[in-house]
Amino acid sequence: xxxxxxxxxxxxxxxxxxxxxxxxxxxxxxxxxxxxxxxxxxxxxxxxxxxxxxxxxxxxxxxxxxxxxxxxxxxxxxxxxxxxxxxxxxxxxxxxxxxxxxxxxxxxxxxxxxxxxxxxxxxxxxxxxxxxxxxxxxxxxxxxxxxxxxxxxxxxxxxxx
Amino acid sequence: xxxxxxxxxxxxxxxxxxxxxxxxxxxxxxxxxxxxxxxxxxxxxxxxxxxxxxxxxxxxxxxxxxxxxxxxxxxxxxxxxxxxxxxxxxxxxxxxxxxxxxxxxxxxxxxxxxxxxxxxxxxxxxxxxxxxxxxxxxxxxxxxxxxxxxxxxxxxxxxxxxxxxxxxxxxxxxxxxxxxxxxxxxxxxxxxxxxxxxxxxxxxxxxxxxxxxxxxxxxxxxxxxxxxxxxxxxxxxxxxxxxxxxxxxxxxxxxxxxxxxxxxxxxx
Numbered sequence: 150x151x152x153x154x155x156x157x158x159x160x161x162x163x164x165x166x167x168x169x170x171x172x173x174x175x176x177x178x179x180x181x182x183x184x185x186x187x188x189x190x191x192x193x194x195x196x197x198x199x200x201x202x203x204x205x206x207x208x209x210x211x212x213x214x215x216x217x218x219x220x221x222x223x224x225x226x227x228x229x230x231x232x233x234x235x236x237x238x239x240x241x242x243x244x245x246x247x248x249x250x251x252x253x254x255x256x257x258x259x260x261x262x263x264x265x266x267x268x269x270x271x272x273x274x275x276x277x278x279x280x281x282x283x284x285x286x287x288x289x290x291x292x293x294x295x296x297x298x299x300x301x302x303x304x305x306x307x308x309x310x
Numbered sequence: 311x312x313x314x315x316x317x318x319x320x321x322x323x324x325x326x327x328x329x330x331x332x333x334x335x336x337x338x339x340x341x342x343x344x345x346x347x348x349x350x351x352x353x354x355x356x357x358x359x360x361x362x363x364x365x366x367x368x369x370x371x372x373x374x375x376x377x378x379x380x381x382x383x384x385x386x387x388x389x390x391x392x393x394x395x396x397x398x399x400x401x402x403x404x405x406x407x408x409x410x411x412x413x414x415x416x417x418x419x420x421x422x423x424x425x426x427x428x429x430x431x432x433x434x435x436x437x438x439x440x441x442x443x444x445x446x447x448x449x450x451x452x453x454x455x456x457x458x459x460x461x462x463x464x465x466x467x468x469x470x471x472x473x474x475x476x477x478x479x480x481x482x483x484x485x486x487x488x489x490x491x492x493x494x495x496x497x498x499x500x501x502x503x504x505x506x507x508x509x510x511x512x513x514x515x516x517x518x519x520x521x522x523x524x525x526x527x528x529x530x531x532x533x534x535x536x537x538x539x540x541x542x543x544x545x546x547x548x549x550x551x552x553x554x555x556x557x558x559x560x561x562x563x564x565x566x567x568x569x570x571x572x573x574x575x576x577x578x
Binding site for chain 2: 288
């Protein structure tokens with residue numbers, strides 16, 4: 150099945166901000182279109198930007214010596230792409246590549262940091278929203294570590310004999 | 311309800327994954343009572359034993375599909391059946407998905423692994439009468455791409471929204487990677503007017519229910535299918551007890567506002 154082509158639903162980072170704060174943040178946004186298979190950033194590079202995905206999906210990967218790139222997660226419409234800009238060492242932990250054509254709002258991290266310093270209420274709201282995204286990904290990662298769907302757990306269509 | 315196994319012939323067999331098969335069975339004599347989506351049958355592999363297996367498709371009211379993963383002696387025996395083989399069937403048992411509660415509402419159908427099997431008849435019901443319901447979202451998670459069930463049916467579930475995600479992508483997989491709850495962000499639903507149907511491993515259902523509640527879906531509008539050690543399927547033996555519930559009789563489908571307190575108790 151495929152991603153729907155519409156924009157992000159009314160939730161996520163932007164929905165967590167007041168209309169005024171959202172307007173101030175969006176004044177810094179740049180509308181970008183990225184073709185499929187575009188490497189957006191690489192591990193260890195300076196994390197000087199972030200994106201809010203409007204459509205399409207982006208794969209987050211990590212280089213495994215001898216095995217190439219291993220995709221660990223994909224993020225889609227409405228999602229925040231990139232939070233490494235928020236705290237030192239401000240380097241990407243993972244790499245990112247578009248799976249299909251992507252539309253996104255791109256934000257310059259320095260400009261957003263300056264805005265947050267100037268308007269601390271906006272800064273707190275934004276950091277709280279980003280922290281929620283980080284928490285979501287931490288919970289998802291922990292859940293995946295449980296190897297939920299693997300054997301021996303029969304499910305639904307067949308309990309343990 | 312039938313108390314003795316009804317001999318049924320396997321009229322079709324389809325391999326779903328390396329360890330999972332769908333068997334379509336048909337009574338040799340009198341028809342079984344009608345099954346509803348979410349209910350289960352006790353399938354008896356002759357000479358081996360009996361296990362509960364949800365109905366994964368209801369065809370014409372008398373022909374039933376069951377999707378079985380080979381994990382133990384009985385399920386391995388069922389997995390080994392070929393077309394023309396025989397199986398004993400008792401049922402229907404248990405509670406069904408409350409589709410009436412979803413009339414006029416958006417639907418979230420969320421499956422983990424083989425949990426998609428008991429949800430498929432529900433999807434069939436909605437697709438057969440789409441005007442009775444709001445927007446349908448089918449979200450499925452699996453361990454790997456090779457573990458995905460019913461892949462040839464995915465295209466029919468794409469409207470208005472359907473998506474699958476896997477935990478461990480194989481080379482060449484270009485779909486989503488991550489837990490099934492990550493798909494909620496792109497699903498199309500109005501939380502206050504949504505009914506969710508969730509089936510999968512218990513931890514997955516808890517994580518999913520919490521994510522749904524966080525997004526504004528009421529706990530009493532979330533239905534989960536619970537699994538315990540069902541033996542008699544008639545509420546007598548007590549093996550499937552979960553607090554005040556005997557899941558073979560009071561389940562497997564339970565509303566989350568009733569199930570949540572029971573699932574989070576350390577000891578019952």
